[in-house]
Amino acid sequence: MNNNANYYRRIDLPAGDLHVFARDDLFHAMGAKVLEMANNNLQIPNIRYMSYTPDAHVGVGTCIGTTAVWGMEDGFVSPSIVGSDIGCGMRVQLTNLQAEDLHDVKLRRKLVKAIEKRIPVENHQRGHFSDIRLEDVLRKGLHGLPGKYVPDAYTPRKATSLTHVECSRLRFDESELERIPEPVWHRAHRQLGTLGNGNHFIEMQAISVNEENRRIAEQWGLRDGQVVVMIHSGSRSWGGAVNQHCGSLVAKTMSKLGLGTADPKLAFAPLDSVAGRTYTNLMYAALNYAVANRHLMAFAVRDALRELFGSQAETSTLYDLMHNYACEENHGEAPVLVHRKGATRALPAGHSGNPAPYRETGHPALIPGSMGTASYLMVGAPEGLRNYYSICHGAGRVRSRSATKQLVTVDEFASSLRIGQEDEIVLNHRALESLVDESPQAYKDVDQIIDSVVQARLASVVAKCRPLATVKGV
Structure with missing residues (x-):
C-alpha cells in the first residue's frame, strides 16, 4: 500500500499483530495505553485478527474502535470486546422536509420540546410504550412490535422499517432468558423507547450530498438540504443486566x-463453554432490544414532526446498524465471529451481506460526529475486506469526562453550538453545565477521522450532515 501507507500500519506487539487504520497525527495521539490494551486482547487464545479504527481510544478491558475476529469452531467471545452497551448503534430516518422548513430557531425549539414530550430523556422517566410485551421484543426484535408501531409494514412498496436495517431479528436459545431476574424485566420494559444519557442523542440534521457519490445518494433517497433524523442509543438496562449476570459466569470459566x-477487566470465554453460550444468547436478545428501542424513538419523532407540520410530514428508515456487538459472518470458506466495539460494519456494493434494498449500492454506514459538528453517511469499499469491512463509529473521545469539565468553559461550549445566533444548534438542555463533558472539545476532529477512513480506502462519503437541533439524555 504505497499511496495510503500513512493511513495504515501493522504493529508487531509481543502477543501478535495489531492493524491500525489512522493518519499519522491521529495514531501518534492515541498513546501507549491503547497498544498495551491491544497486547492484552491479543493474548486471548486463537485470535485471528485485531484492528483499531482512527477513533480508537481507551475503554474498559478493550479500546473503543476495536475489531477482533475468531473462528467459530475454536473461538472465544468477549463481553469486553462487545462493550457495556450491547447493541448500541445508529439509526437515520429520512424526512420530506428541507432545511428551510426548520430555519426559524423558535420552530426548532418547539420541535425539541415535542420530541421530549414523547421520548423521556431522564433515566427515572418511563417510556410511552407500556402496551408492548418485552418478551416479544427480546425474542423477535422488530418483528415483535405490535403492528401499529410498524405502519409501513402494510405498504410493501414504501416499507423500510423491517428491510432497511442491519438486522431486524437475531435468533437465539430463548430458554436463556429465564436466567434474568424479574426486576430486570420490569426496568427494561419501562425503558423501551427511551434515549439514555452519555453520548446518546437524537439530532435533526440537514444533508449535503458528496458529488462523487451523488448517484448512490439519489438511489438512497437523499437530496441536498433534506432534513434527516439521526438516533444514537442502545439496549439500556437490559444490556447492562446481561453483562452483570454473565460477568460471574465468565470469571468462573476463566x-x-x-x-x-x-x-x-478483560473478560472472555470459549464459545462452546456454558458461559460463552449463555453470554452469546443473551447478547443477541439485547441486540433485538436495541434495534427495537431505536425504532420506537423514530416512531415517536415522526409523531413530533406531525404535531408541528401536520399529517403530510413523512419519515422512512434509511438504515439502522449496531457498533457494539459480536456476530457470525462469512469472510471466506469458514464462518467467523467478528467482534466490533465502537466500530461500524460497512459493506460494499454487491456484497451478499447487504440487505436486499442495498445489494446494488452497498448499505449506508452511519457515522455521528460530536455534538455541534457534522456527521457522515458513508458506503463501504471493496478494499474494506482487509479490515473485515469495519470502519469508525464516530469521532472518539480525546479526553475523559472529568478532564473535559476542567478544561472547557461553558462559554466555549456555547460558542461551538452558536448559541444566540440564527444558525444556533438548538439543544434541549437549558443548563449547558450539565453537558460540558459531551462538548466537541471532548472528542477528536471527526473530519480527520473520516479522512483516515477514506484515504485507507475502507469507505467513501455519500453525504455530510449538518446539525440543526439536538436532544440529549441526562
Missing part, C-alpha cells in the same frame, strides 16, 4: 481454565 491477562 478461573477454571486458567485463562487471563494482565488486565483483570
